[in-house]
Every structure is written in C-alpha cells, then in structure tokens.
Amino acid sequence: MPAPESNGGPKVGVYVCHCGLNIAGKVDIDQTVEFAKTLPFVTVAREYKFMCSDPGQEMIQQDIRDGLINRVVVASCSPLMHEGTFRRATAGADLNPFYFQMASIREHVSWVTADGEAATEKSKALIAGAVRRVVFHAPLEKKRVPVNPDVLIVGAGIAGIHAALNIADAGKHVYLVERESTIGGHMAKFDKTFPTLDCAACILTPKMSQVRSHPNITMWTYSDVIGVEGFIGNFKARVRRRPRYVDEDLCVGCLECIEACVYKQAKVRDEWNEGLGKRKPIYIPFPQATPLVVVVDPEECIWFKTGKCKKPCVDACERKAMDFDQTEEIKEIEIGSIILATGFKTFDASRIAQYGYGKYPNVYTSLEVERLVNASGPTGGEVLLRDGTKPKSVAIVHCVGSRDEKTNKWCSKVCCMYSLKLAHLVKERTGAEIYNFYIDMRTPGKGYDEFYAKLLKEGVHFIRGRVAEINDWAIKPEEEGKLVIRAEDTLIGAVRRIPVDMVVLSVGMEPQSDAEEVRRLFNISCGGEGWFTERHPKLAPVSTFTDGVFLAGACQGPKDIPDSVAQAGAAAAEVLSLIDRGGVELEPNSAYIDEESCSGCRTCMALCPFSAISFVADKGVASVNEALCKGCGTCVAACPSAAAQQHLFTDEQVFAEIQGVLDYV
Amino acid sequence: MSYAYYPGCSLKSSGKPYEASLFKVFEAVGLSLDEIADWNCCGATSYTSVDDMKAYALAARNLAIAERDGDGGVDLVAPCAACYLVLSKAQHYMKDNAAIGEGIAKGLGSVGLRYEGRVRVRHPLDVLINDVGVEKIAQAVKKPLGGLKVACYYGCQIVRPYSTFDDQHQPTSMERLLGAAGAEIVDWPLKTRCCGGSLIGTIQEAGLRLGYILLKEAKKRGADVLVTACPLCQFNLECFQDRMSKEFDDRVDINVAFFTQVLASALGASDKEVGFDRLLKWDPPKPVGAEGGSHARA
Numbered sequence: 001m002p003a004p005e006s007n008g009g010p011k012v013g014v015y016v017c018h019c020g021l022n023i024a025g026k027v028d029i030d031q032t033v034e035f036a037k038t039l040p041f042v043t044v045a046r047e048y049k050f051m052c053s054d055p056g057q058e059m060i061q062q063d064i065r066d067g068l069i070n071r072v073v074v075a076s077c078s079p080l081m082h083e084g085t086f087r088r089a090t091a092g093a094d095l096n097p098f099y100f101q102m103a104s105i106r107e108h109v110s111w112v113t114a115d116g117e118a119a120t121e122k123s124k125a126l127i128a129g130a131v132r133r134v135v136f137h138a139p140l141e142k143k144r145v146p147v148n149p150d151v152l153i154v155g156a157g158i159a160g161i162h163a164a165l166n167i168a169d170a171g172k173h174v175y176l177v178e179r180e181s182t183i184g185g186h187m188a189k190f191d192k193t194f195p196t197l198d199c200a201a202c203i204l205t206p207k208m209s210q211v212r213s214h215p216n217i218t219m220w221t222y223s224d225v226i227g228v229e230g231f232i233g234n235f236k237a238r239v240r241r242r243p244r245y246v247d248e249d250l251c252v253g254c255l256e257c258i259e260a261c262v263y264k265q266a267k268v269r270d271e272w273n274e275g276l277g278k279r280k281p282i283y284i285p286f287p288q289a290t291p292l293v294v295v296v297d298p299e300e301c302i303w304f305k306t307g308k309c310k311k312p313c314v315d316a317c318e319r320k321a322m323d324f325d326q327t328e329e330i331k332e333i334e335i336g337s338i339i340l341a342t343g344f345k346t347f348d349a350s351r352i353a354q355y356g357y358g359k360y361p362n363v364y365t366s367l368e369v370e371r372l373v374n375a376s377g378p379t380g381g382e383v384l385l386r387d388g389t390k391p392k393s394v395a396i397v398h399c400v401g402s403r404d405e406k407t408n409k410w411c412s413k414v415c416c417m418y419s420l421k422l423a424h425l426v427k428e429r430t431g432a433e434i435y436n437f438y439i440d441m442r443t444p445g446k447g448y449d450e451f452y453a454k455l456l457k458e459g460v461h462f463i464r465g466r467v468a469e470i471n472d473w474a475i476k477p478e479e480e481g482k483l484v485i486r487a488e489d490t491l492i493g494a495v496r497r498i499p500v501d502m503v504v505l506s507v508g509m510e511p512q513s514d515a516e517e518v519r520r521l522f523n524i525s526c527g528g529e530g531w532f533t534e535r536h537p538k539l540a541p542v543s544t545f546t547d548g549v550f551l552a553g554a555c556q557g558p559k560d561i562p563d564s565v566a567q568a569g570a571a572a573a574e575v576l577s578l579i580d581r582g583g584v585e586l587e588p589n590s591a592y593i594d595e596e597s598c599s600g601c602r603t604c605m606a607l608c609p610f611s612a613i614s615f616v617a618d619k620g621v622a623s624v625n626e627a628l629c630k631g632c633g634t635c636v637a638a639c640p641s642a643a644a645q646q647h648l649f650t651d652e653q654v655f656a657e658i659q660g661v662l663d664y665v
Numbered sequence: 666m667s668y669a670y671y672p673g674c675s676l677k678s679s680g681k682p683y684e685a686s687l688f689k690v691f692e693a694v695g696l697s698l699d700e701i702a703d704w705n706c707c708g709a710t711s712y713t714s715v716d717d718m719k720a721y722a723l724a725a726r727n728l729a730i731a732e733r734d735g736d737g738g739v740d741l742v743a744p745c746a747a748c749y750l751v752l753s754k755a756q757h758y759m760k761d762n763a764a765i766g767e768g769i770a771k772g773l774g775s776v777g778l779r780y781e782g783r784v785r786v787r788h789p790l791d792v793l794i795n796d797v798g799v800e801k802i803a804q805a806v807k808k809p810l811g812g813l814k815v816a817c818y819y820g821c822q823i824v825r826p827y828s829t830f831d832d833q834h835q836p837t838s839m840e841r842l843l844g845a846a847g848a849e850i851v852d853w854p855l856k857t858r859c860c861g862g863s864l865i866g867t868i869q870e871a872g873l874r875l876g877y878i879l880l881k882e883a884k885k886r887g888a889d890v891l892v893t894a895c896p897l898c899q900f901n902l903e904c905f906q907d908r909m910s911k912e913f914d915d916r917v918d919i920n921v922a923f924f925t926q927v928l929a930s931a932l933g934a935s936d937k938e939v940g941f942d943r944l945l946k947w948d949p950p951k952p953v954g955a956e957g958g959s960h961a962r963a
Contacts, residue, residue: 353832353833353834353835354834354835469834469854471854472854473854473855473882
C-alpha cells in the first residue's frame with residue numbers, strides 16, 4: 001500500500017506516556033521511544049510523565065505548529081479514557097483531529113502483563129501498528145444535529161414523577177407514560193417511609209397532583225411505549241393508550257358509576273391491595289389515584305363478558321363520561337431524549353417453598369403488610385390476620401429472594417430498613433412481640449442506623465440467622481395452632497423454634513418481568529440479572545450506552561426512595577444539559593457504500609441493528625443513513641463485495657495496523 | 666417404552682416389595698424396565714466417606730455398563746434413594762472435578778470400560794410425573810384409594826442436593842401421583858426430614874428419636890399410611906416401631922409402605938403382587954365405596 005501524499009506526505013509524531021508508574025513501572029519507556037524513532041514516517045518521538053496534562057498536550061501542539069509532524073500517535077491509556085483529550089489537542093493546533101491514533105499500552109499492556117520485557121515488546125508492536133495506521137488517516141468532520149427539546153419519561157413512580165417535574169419546571173415539554181391506570185408506582189402503596197416515618201401519601205400525592213396539572217406535562221396512564229426509533233436528539237416513539245372505557249377529559253372522579261354497577265358487592269381481586277381486598281369491575285385503585293378517573297376491567301365487566309347489562313354506570317354518570325366503544329389509540333411523538341424509570345417488581349415468595357407462602361394463610365409478603373398498615377388499605381390500617389384477629393406475635397424474615405445463591409444473589413438494599421419500619425408499625429398497631437430474622441443488618445444511610453437503634457430500644461427482637469423453614473409442625477403445647485419458625489441463631493450457636501401468629505416475608509427487589517423487552521425496545525443493555533446497565537458505574541451512573549437514553553430509579557438496580565429521587569434529579573439534569581447544548585456532535589465513524597462495487601444483494605440491510613441501511617431502488621444499491629449509523633461495522637464485515645466501508649475503519653487503515661504489528665512481531 | 670434399570674442391592678433383598686410393585690406400576694402404564702447386566706453395589710453413602718475416588722469409580726462402573734449396552738442416551742431408573750443419589754453424584758463429580766474424572770476413567774479403563782456421560786439417572790417419581798404424567802396415571806386407576814389418608818415421605822436423598830425434578834424442601838410429586846389415584850393427602854411438613862438413616866445401627870437413641878418424630882407427627886395429622894421411596898427409610902420407620910414405643914413410652918403404630926405398593930394396588934394389582942404381605946403390618950381402613958366398606962371412616 002503506498003502512503004497517501006495528502007497534507008504534504010505523512011510526518012508522524014509518537015508520544016509515549018509514563019502515566020506515573022502505571023506504564024513506566026512495567027514498560028521500558030526509553031527503549032520504546034528509541035524504537036519508535038526507527039519506524040517509517042516517524043519524524044518525532046518523545047516521552048512524558050503525563051501526556052494528558054497541559055504540558056503534555058502542548059508538546060504535541062508545538063510540534064504540529066513547528067511543522068515537524070502532521071500525524072499524531074499517543075501511546076498511553078485507552079480511547080475511552082483520553083481519545084477525546086488528544087483529538088482536541090490535535091485540533092487545537094489546527095490539525096484535523098482525525099489525524100490522531102491511540103496505542104493502548106496501559107489497559108492492554110502494563111496493567112495486564114506480568115513480565116516487563118514482554119510488556120515493552122508488546123508496546124512496541126502496538127505503536128508500530130498505530131504508526132502504520134495513522135499514515136492512512138484522512139480528515140473527517142463531526143456532524144452536528146439539533147436536539148428536540150421534548151422529553152419522554154417511561155414509568156411514573158417516584159423517579160419518573162420527580163424527573164418529569166424537574167424538566168417541566170425548566171420549561172421543557174415532558175411526555176410521561178405509565179402503564180398502570182394511576183401514576184405513583186410502589187411508593188403510593190406505602191403508609192410510612194423510613195427512617196423518618198413520614199406519611200408516604202403526604203409527600204407523594206402533592207407531586208402527583210402537580211404532574212396532573214402541569215402545563216408542560218402530557219400524562220398518559222394506562223399506556224405503553226410500543227415503538228422507538230431514531231437517535232440522540234431525534235427520537236420518534238409510538239405510545240399505545242389502552243381503552244379505560246371512560247372519557248378521561250369528562251370524568252371528574254365522583255365515583256357514582258362504581259356505586260351504580262350491577263355488581264353490588266366487590267368481587268374481583270384487588271391488585272392494588274395485593275389481593276387482600278376486592279374491587280368491582282369498574283373501579284379506581286385508591287382514593288388519590290391520579291388521574292382520578294375510573295377504569296373498566298373488560299375481563300370482569302359483565303357487559304364485555306356477556307353483552308347483557310343494563311349499564312347503570314352509564315345512567316349514573318351525569319357527565320356522560322362512560323364510553324363502552326372506546327378503542328386503543330396510538331400516539332406518535334417526537335422527542336430528543338428519553339428517561340427510563342420503569343422500576344422493579346418484588347420477589348415471588350412462593351418460589352421458596354419451605355417458607356409456606358401461599359400455603360399458610362398467615363404468611364404474608366412485606367408488600368401485603370404495607371397495604372395492611374396503610375390507612376387506605378383493605379383493613380383501614382389495622383394489622384389483622386385473615387380471620388380478623390390481631391396477631392400477638394409476628395416474625396419478620398429478612399432476605400427473602402436476596403443474598404441467596406438459589407434465587408437472587410444481590411442485596412436488595414431496602415429490605416432491612418423497611419423491615420424495621422414494618423416492625424415499628426406492626427408493634428405500634430398491635431402491641432405484638434416482633435422477631436426479626438436477619439443475616440446481617442444493613443443500615444447505612446442518613447438516620448438509618450439510628451432508626452435501627454431506636455427499634456432495639458422499642459423491644460423488637462433480632463435473631464441473627466437465615467430462616468430454614470416455616471410450618472405448622474407443633475412439638476410443644478405452646479406451638480399448637482401457630483406458625484413455627486426454625487432458624488439457626490448464629491449468635492448463640494443453636495437452632496431455635498419460635499412460634500408466631502403471623503409471618504412477614506421481606507421480599508427483595510427484582511427487575512420487571514418485561515425488562516428484556518424494554519431493553520430491546522430502547523436499545524440499551526442490561527446485566528445477566530436484568531437490571532439496566534449504566535454507561536459507567538461511577539462516572540456516568542444515569543447514562544446508558546445509547547446516547548440520549550437515561551436511567552432513573554430502581555430499573556437500574558435496587559434503590560430506596562431517596563436514592564431513586566436523587567438519580568431522577570441527575571437524569572433530569574443530564575437531559576436539560578443536552579437540551580441546552582442545542583445540538584449534538586456525532587462520531588464520524590459511520591459506514592458508507594461504494595455504489596460502484598455494490599451489487600444490491602441487501603445482505604447488509606438485514607444485519608444492521610439500527611435499521612440505518614435502506615435500498616435505493618432506482619440505482620439498485622444500498623445506502624447508509626449516516627445519522628442512524630452507529631459505526632458498529634457489521635455491514636462492513638458482511639459485505640461480500642467490500643462495497644460497505646466505514647470512516648475511521650477503512651480496509652486500508654485496518655490492514656495497515658495489522659501489518660504494522662505483524663512486521664514488528 | 667423401556668428404561669434401563671439399576672435395582673441396587675436393597676431392591677433384591679429388604680426392598681423386594683418395592684421392586685415387585687414398581688414393576689406393576691410401570692406395566693400398568695405401558696412401560697418396561699430392563700435390568701442392566703452385571704451391575705455392582707453403588708457404594709452407598711458409606712463408601713464415599715471412606716474413599717470417594719474408589720466409591721465413585723464403583724458407581725461409575727454401573728453407568729458405563731448402562732451406556733455401553735444402551736443406544737445413544739440412556740435413561741437409567743434407580744429406585745433406591747441412596748443408589749439414585751450416589752449415581753447422580755458420581756455423574757456430577759466426574760464432570761465437575763477433573764482429578765476425580767481422570768481417576769475414574771483410569772479405573773474404568775483397567776476393566777475395559779469407558780464412560781462418556783450419556784446416561785441420565787432417573788428416579789421412578791421423576792419418570793411417573795414427567796414422562797407418564799398425572800393424567801395418564803389417573804386414567805389407569807382401577808381400584809381408587811377411596812380417600813386413604815396418606816403421608817408422603819421423601820427422606821433426604823431424592824431431592825437433595827440435586828433437585829432435578831421437584832422442590833428441594835417441599836416436593837410434591839408423590840402427593841400428585843397418589844392424589845390422582847384417589848388418596849387423601851395429609852399435609853405433613855416433615856417429608857424431607859431425616860429418618861435416622863444408619864444412626865439406627867450406630868447411635869440408636871438418636872436414630873430412634875428422628876424416626877419417632879416423623880411417625881408421631883404423621884399419626885397426629887391423621888395419616889393411615891406413610892409411604893416412602895427409600896428402602897432404608899421404609900426399614901427404619903416400619904421395623905423399629907416397637908422399640909420407639911418403649912423408648913418414648915408412647916404407642917407408635919402406623920403402616921409404612923413403598924409408594925409404589927399403594928400406587929400399584931390402585932392400578933389393579935393384587936395385595937400379594939404388590940407385596941403387602943411382606944410388610945410387618947398392613948391394616949389400613951378399607952377404601953370408601955369398596956366391598957366391606959364398613960371399615961371406612963364416617
């Protein structure tokens with residue numbers, strides 16, 4: 001391959017970074033620099049302690065200005081870390097930033113190679129490859145695209161609500177999409193929040209009603225996002241609004257229709273109360289539901305089941321809001337950024353058969369007990385067993401579906417604290433003896449450990465040991481008719497049997513069952529367990545690998561309310577920063593088709609994960625939409641006639657790099 | 666359909682009624698069992714605690730024979746709980762532990778055998794629940810159990826540590842099968858607790874206590890019969906009732922049979938064919954609706 005003559009012929013500068021001792025502690029820097037000087041086209045080779053520092057960057061710029069070099073190779077950390085830094089430095093000396101190439105001799109060499117000599121040899125090989133490659137680089141321009149200031153937020157729990165209000169208050173328009181018939185999420189089901197024991201409804205419902213009335217928020221409940229396309233700044237989404245058979249604009253939530261329903265008794269399992277109560281086929285989940293608009297459940301409504309009903313609900317509604325002909329509606333929206341706040345689900349306690357959930361009526365999940373202690377719950381806030389009596393003794397079992405090799409390995413983070421909260425509330429309401437069975441108490445957080453200390457003083461019992469089984473096997477007379485907890489008390493080193501009236505299983509948090517579909521829909525990634533993956537665990541905790549898509553709340557991992565709200569605020573800030581930037585620059589690594597060589601086989605089209613390739617019928621060739629192309633290179637690798645090529649990864653660049661390495665080795 | 670069959674020593678001796686009734690159950694649902702050639706002792710749990718390499722080599726010889734004589738993948742039915750566990754363990758150790766795997770391969774090689782891991786060790790409960798299915802069992806019932814109150818006992822080895830076909834702590838396959846045959850299942854949460862195992866022969870007080878706990882609770886919950894899928898469990902729980910009665914000054918008296926005996930009986934086999942006569946005691950109430958139903962509870 002002859003070297004190109006552009007820019008007066010290649011003159012390569014090589015800069016080897018010590019990175020303190022990170023690289024220099026392993027790689028022989030002097031030897032590497034001397035080697036670099038011997039490579040073809042290299043006119044300058046230097047070393048410096050920290051190339052990313054200002055003096056390091058100025059060294060490169062000075063050489064460019066002095067006309068010594070017109071290509072730059074920095075051998076240092078990794079492109080993820082500092083490619084941007086050195087491209088900017090290159091551009092700062094009026095050389096096109098794409099005349100820069102990086103050789104990773106830290107992540108790929110010094111950090112992972114035990115032997116110093118081998119590390120030095122490997123560094124030389126990588127530098128030889130980079131030098132050979134940069135010779136074939138060409139000037140490229142980053143493309144700038146505008147950012148649509150409208151925002152889509154998926155999920156209206158506390159995280160989605162908080163982010164929506166932040167963004168809407170800044171004057172931007174938010175589409176807030178929630179699949180349940182009301183916003184509020186899990187938090188709306190709680191009575192009190194830890195560790196302050198302030199009323200969950202009192203702090204959440206004002207925010208819910210702000211969302212409802214905010215001029216900048218379009219709130220769509222009972223709705224799902226079913227399609228997303230586009231890229232940062234320029235997404236299009238399709239939202240399906242399911243019919244609730246009530247006109248949302250007309251209904252004022254007087255609830256006369258529910259009263260009038262032919263079902264005089266509530267008979268349907270009430271999901272909002274975790275099945276502990278009943279509702280009618282026409283219902284609202286709870287008194288502060290937002291919007292306060294009734295829903296008709298077509299699975300249970302006798303009109304939908306039989307086609308025979310006098311529909312007294314219709315007559316009862318003075319505002320003529322009932323609409324049995326309502327059908328689903330598809331909304332198409334254009335937005336520039338997306339926040340996913342799709343939350344979590346709780347662990348299915350019946351998966352641990354030896355705990356007897358679903359078998360013994362008085363074994364409850366923690367979420368069920370949240371509803372029992374809630375004033376608007378099925379018992380009006382009283383803690384009653386299924387037979388209506390008050391429990392005299394209650395066991396709270398921690399880590400159900402958490403920190404467990406057989407179910408979920410992760411700590412769900414919130415259970416210790418909510419178990420303490422429930423212990424306090426149940427004791428307050430019933431005066432029962434409370435036994436907490438825990439593996440470790442995990443109470444880091446402001447005021448959290450103090451809350452634990454408070455509970456200890458309240459006389460709640462704490463037994464350190466994972467519960468082995470829960471059943472009704474009575475050995476002693478005092479165990480008759482009770483649920484018996486068997487657990488090893490690891491502090492006294494003995495197996496204990498504690499008979500109780502009621503068991504609360506503190507179930508852990510899990511990714512939503514449809515997390516995988518949502519992940520695909522928004523083209524983001526998730527870990528093996530299903531939590532959505534952030535771009536960087538420390539430095540980009542609310543971003544994803546898909547630009548313009550952000551995360552908030554427990555869809556990214558177990559979180560309590562303060563953490564969810566903080567993360568929602570961070571996601572809102574990222575979105576507002578993006579909107580204020582007004583536009584985004586796209587990496588010019590897109591693919592392109594050499595029309596001369598394209599046979600029109602369309603192999604590339606089927607493979608493109610971003611649907612960026614279309615077929616130009618009149619020319620009979622494929623064509624890449626550069627705005628959609630993410631530069632993954634799949635089409636380039638697959639093209640049978642090498643017609644698909646990619647900026648920054650042309651065949652000659654890639655082959656030159658390989659050749660450079662091989663020539664040295 | 667035919668399954669390879671590994672009886673182990675118990676089913677040819679103390680557990681003879683288990684074998685006889687197992688064959689009757691399989692016959693009734695159109696399955697057959699082909700005993701593998703020249704099988705040897707599985708080593709039981711005793712040998713593994715002395716020399717695990719030799720113990721697993723001993724077990725693996727049976728797997729190698731089954732694989733050699735079968736075509737392709739082989740389903741090997743091992744009804745004895747200990748055999749089932751030891752054979753399964755040998756499979757896992759060979760696969761997961763390179764040193765043990767090589768040692769066993771060497772041992773097998775010395776007698777001209779090799780093992781490639783194509784055998785699936787199956788428990789009869791697994792075959793009946795998953796390959797036959799509860800529905801087919803229900804259809805094949807000729808003499809419904811008429812509400813016979815049954816406590817199903819699994820013991821420790823069938824579902825632990827490998828729970829390949831049922832829950833480790835609260836298995837239900839036996840209940841589903843006998844329920845389909847008309848039994849009334851007694852809710853009895855002790856079904857995977859230890860029966861005493863070999864403690865009966867070594868530290869008898871401890872062994873007797875463990876068995877006593879099981880039988881007393883089953884009786885308290887109204888069971889007429891306790892059924893099991895393990896020859897040692899059956900032996901411990903049936904044969905030491907007199908001694909338990911003396912030891913704990915509490916009359917212990919309950920029928921203990923193999924689950925296959927009760928199931929085969931429901932599927933039409935005679936009392937003699939299923940080996941009720943080989944039990945120390947078999948006097949449960951007559952099925953409701955059967956001839957001489959006067960024994961049935963009101």
